[in-house]
Amino acid sequence: MKSALRALALSLALGYAHGAPASPDDRRVTEIASELRCLVCQNESIAASRADLAVDLRGQIRQQLDAGRTEAEILAYMEARYGDFILYRPRLKAATLLLWFGPAALLAAGLAALALTLRRRRARRDRPALTPQQRQAANALLGIEAEKGSGS
Known part of the structure; x- marks a missing residue:
């Protein structure tokens, strides 16, 4: 007990x-x-x-x-x-629109900037190099003699 x-x-x-x-x-x-x-x-x-x-x-x-x-x-x-x-x-009212939609707008702007940057990089990478004639003309303008022994 x-x-x-x-x-x-x-x-x-x-x-x-x-x-x-x-x-x-x-x-x-x-x-x-x-x-x-x-x-x-x-x-x-x-x-x-x-x-x-x-x-x-x-x-x-x-x-x-x-x-x-x-x-x-x-x-x-x-x-x-x-x-x-x-x-x-x-x-949700006019004064609070930025609070509600600001983060989504910033995300969209960031994704658009990323897409634009990647597109520009890809365009630069895909650009063809100088042709032998263009390289020879550039070297002539810069005053660089062609290397001896090169096939150009």
């Missing part, structure tokens, strides 16, 4: 050591915060960041959830307050 109680106490202690399970509200805050970029860190979401601003923004998200706002309303509020940059996936 004592060993069963000890095992139960140990399992409870280990369970609390890992932290209490997240409440549904905590999960919703984390889900919404993972959609928003930390304005301090810029490469982390608000959910992952430990910056003071990120902590404050998570608190604002929690307050807005408690006030009954939906995820879309919270994201719209954050976007209106902090701009498109706060969203990891900004909406």
